[in-house]
Amino acid sequence: MLAKRIIPCLDVKNGRNVRGVKFSADIDAGDPVELATRYDAEGADELVFYDITASSDGRGIVMDLVQQVSERVFIPLCVGGGIRTYEDVRAILKGGADKVSINSAAVLTPEIITRSAESFGSQCIVAAIDALRRPHDGNGTPGWEIYINGGRKATGIDALEWMEELVMRGAGELVLNSIDADGTRDGYDLELNRAVAERVDVPLVASGGAGTTEHIYQVLTEGQASAALAASIFHFEDYSIPEVKTYLSDRGVTVRHYTP
Amino acid sequence: MIAIADYGMGNLRSVEKAFQFLGHEAFITDDPQRARDASHLVLPGDAAFGDAMRNLRTAGWDTAIEDHVSTGRPFLGICVGLQLMFATSEEMGQHTGLDLFAGRCRRFPAAERVPQIGWNQISVQQPCAILDGIEEGSFFYFVHSYYVEADKAEESVAVTDYGLTYTSIAARDNVFGVQFHPEKSQKVGLRLLANFAALN
Numbered sequence: 001m002l003a004k005r006i007i008p009c010l011d012v013k014n015g016r017n018v019r020g021v022k023f024s025a026d027i028d029a030g031d032p033v034e035l036a037t038r039y040d041a042e043g044a045d046e047l048v049f050y051d052i053t054a055s056s057d058g059r060g061i062v063m064d065l066v067q068q069v070s071e072r073v074f075i076p077l078c079v080g081g082g083i084r085t086y087e088d089v090r091a092i093l094k095g096g097a098d099k100v101s102i103n104s105a106a107v108l109t110p111e112i113i114t115r116s117a118e119s120f121g122s123q124c125i126v127a128a129i130d131a132l133r134r135p136h137d138g139n140g141t142p143g144w145e146i147y148i149n150g151g152r153k154a155t156g157i158d159a160l161e162w163m164e165e166l167v168m169r170g171a172g173e174l175v176l177n178s179i180d181a182d183g184t185r186d187g188y189d190l191e192l193n194r195a196v197a198e199r200v201d202v203p204l205v206a207s208g209g210a211g212t213t214e215h216i217y218q219v220l221t222e223g224q225a226s227a228a229l230a231a232s233i234f235h236f237e238d239y240s241i242p243e244v245k246t247y248l249s250d251r252g253v254t255v256r257h258y259t260p
Numbered sequence: 261m262i263a264i265a266d267y268g269m270g271n272l273r274s275v276e277k278a279f280q281f282l283g284h285e286a287f288i289t290d291d292p293q294r295a296r297d298a299s300h301l302v303l304p305g306d307a308a309f310g311d312a313m314r315n316l317r318t319a320g321w322d323t324a325i326e327d328h329v330s331t332g333r334p335f336l337g338i339c340v341g342l343q344l345m346f347a348t349s350e351e352m353g354q355h356t357g358l359d360l361f362a363g364r365c366r367r368f369p370a371a372e373r374v375p376q377i378g379w380n381q382i383s384v385q386q387p388c389a390i391l392d393g394i395e396e397g398s399f400f401y402f403v404h405s406y407y408v409e410a411d412k413a414e415e416s417v418a419v420t421d422y423g424l425t426y427t428s429i430a431a432r433d434n435v436f437g438v439q440f441h442p443e444k445s446q447k448v449g450l451r452l453l454a455n456f457a458a459l460n
Contacts, residue, residue, distance in 0.1 A: 002422060003379045003399060040446070045379055045401075074278055076401060076444050096273055098444065121306045123375055123403040124271075172375050172403075201370065203377045226373065256379045256399040258446065 003256040004220045004248065005045035005227035006241055007205065008234045010035055012081075013052045015061045017235065030235065032065050039234065040073040042241035043258030047073070048101065048229060051081030052150070058082065063095040070096045080128060089116045093124060101126040101175060104148035107155055107162075110169060117170025127171035128207075131159040131192060132179040142191050151179045159192070160199050167200045174200065175229065177207040185211025185232060193223035205229050213239055213247040220253055262286040262457060263298035265325075267305075267315040275304050275338065278443040282450060284457045292324030300457060301328045305340030309351040309365060309406070312340055316358075325358060334434045334459040336390075339404060342430060342437030346408050361430050361437070362411040372423035375405040380428075380440070382418040388431050390438075390455040391418070398448045400428075400440035407439065434459060 010017045010032045017032045036047055047069070051062040059082060066077055079092045080101030089112070092100045105112050106127055117125045130151045131144035144159035163174055176196055178189035188209045197204055203226035206219040210230035219225045233239050245255040262284055264275050272288045279286035286302075289295055303325065305312050316322050329335050337345045349355045349365035357365070368374045379399040384391060407426035410416040418429035420439070428439045436456065442449035 001381060002376060002402075005378050070274060071277060072281065074274075074281070074444060074446050074450060076403075076441075093271065096271075098271055098274065121308070122405070123306060123377070173377055201373050202375070203373050226378065260447065 001254045003045070003254045004225075005205075006043075006216070006244055006255070007046045007048055007227055007229045008035075008039045008044050008241070009048040009050055009207070009229050009231045011050045011052050011231060012062050012065065013058070015065070033068050035235065036065075036069045036073060039241065040075060041260045043245065043256065044075060044241055045227070045256060046076045046078065048078045048080060049097075050101075051079070053082070059088070059091075063092065063097075066096050078126060080126070083112075086112055086115050086119075089120070089125075093120055099124045099126050099173075101128045103128040103130065106166060107146060107148050107157065110165065113166060113169040113171055117172070122170045122172030125171050126173045126175060126205075127166040128175035128177060129159060129162065129166075130177050130179050131189075133189070133192075142195070144192055144195075147179060151182070160195055163196050163200055167202050171202065173203045173205060175205040175207050176225075178209060181209025182207075183232065184209055187211065187215040188219040188223060188225075188228070190218055190223040193219055193225050197224035203227065213244050216244055217248055217251055217253065220248065261298050262300040262302060263295035264288045264302045264304065265292075265295065265316075265321055266290040267312065267319055267321055271306065272304055274441075274443045275302060278450060278453055279457060282454050282457065290319065292320045295324055295328070298328075298333075299460065300334045300336070301325065303335070303337045303341035303344065305338065305344065306403075307340060309340065309343055309349040309357070310353060310355045312344055313355055313357060316344065322358060325360075329360065329435055332434055334456060335436065336456050337437035338443070339439060339441055342439050343406060343408055345430065345435070345437045346410075349406070351406050360435055361408075361415055361432070363409050363415075363427075365406050365408050367406050369423055375403055376422045377403050379445075380420050380422060382420055382428050382440075384418050386414065386417045386431075388417040388429065388436075389459055390431070390436055390452050391429070392451075392455045394448050394451055394455075400438075400442065400445040400449060402428075402440045404439060408437075
């Protein structure tokens with residue numbers, strides 16, 4: 001049976017792993033290569049490197065890290081942050097990443113998804129979104145709006161419609177980051193995940209808000225997510241990956257247990 | 261020496277790195293002539309079946325693979341590499357493959373999320389040299405929208421469930437194909453590649 005995935009995310013700035021709260025203040029959380037190696041030994045199902053400097057210098061640093069990690073770590077590696085062009089996508093895949101996560105660039109130039117998926121295959125094109133809740137409309141239906149530039153700029157685009165378009169353009173997987181929940185450790189936005197799960201058929205990765213093992217359990221069951229991405233709870237060793245996986249399998253969720 | 265066929269498709273470096281990590285000499289080449297003397301040949305792949313087959317034929321990989329296999333040297337197809345080893349595919353039109361295995365490549369039914377992305381288990385149907393030391397039910401990393409339907413039960417070495425039960429490892433003599441990515445499947449994946457590299 002297909003296992004639910006646990007994906008630690010490393011937010012990299014100037015070669016260090018940092019973690020923001022609601023997209024702002026950064027806290028130093030260690031050396032990314034060391035962390036990646038630790039997560040691999042603990043049985044992470046995949047690793048995401050997120051370049052939060054999002055400059056050409058930052059890209060070079062992140063790709064060096066991916067190079068170093070990929071010499072010894074044999075799980076899928078995804079790189080995101082600051083991707084602007086098709087050439088960026090090509091360079092990242094050539095540099096040793098298995099997947100590229102595209103966010104703002106897809107909003108600004110949607111063809112980047114279409115063209116990248118055609119050239120490299122949907123399996124390596126991950127579309128990520130940052131969504132903020134809208135006030136409920138008259139019918140009490142929740143809604144979400146797409147934000148870009150690290151959650152700073154509103155676009156007026158409806159998140160659910162946008163997700164459908166991303167899939168139609170060839171995104172093989174979607175990462176749903178809730179701005180409301182990000183860094184709060186109060187739990188994922190379950191409603192957002194469920195709403196998207198009902199609209200599209202590709203795998204969904206929930207992101208933003210994990211504080212406890214129960215939150216991860218909720219988003220993988222009620223939230224219908226295929227994978228849970230988390231940063232803080234792993235970096236600061238609140239929980240280890242095996243602890244999360246044991247919690248999940250004790251409650252009937254299929255996960256992959258790993259012994260190095 | 262392990263040759264990895266480069267026909268313009270997929271992340272080949274990770275396959276090379278995995279063999280090198282295991283202490284084997286491996287090299288990537290886009291020239292079938294350079295692979296002629298290789299003891300082992302690996303066909304990776306991540307792209308659409310039709311494009312992949314066209315690129316293989318244009319570069320002459322189809323005959324190079326045939327020659328390699330006919331001399332009994334070990335051959336391994338990975339992901340789309342496995343799919344190409346089958347006779348036909350219905351991915352975006354009808355295509356003919358390398359025809360090393362009888363059967364076809366089909367799209368997953370809509371009941372499940374497609375592509376399948378993540379770690380799934382294999383259920384071993386036949387003993388197989390590349391599975392030495394690998395436990396029944398081991399998890400491997402899969403990424404695919406199409407699956408293979410093997411016509412000969414004896415060539416279906418392991419199966420996996422995703423909405424339906426399909427062949428995840430096909431093998432005959434020294435010819436092997438795996439639907440998952442062993443180079444991305446941590447310890448069990450490396451074990452499978454080590455088993456393959458140890459064949460002669």
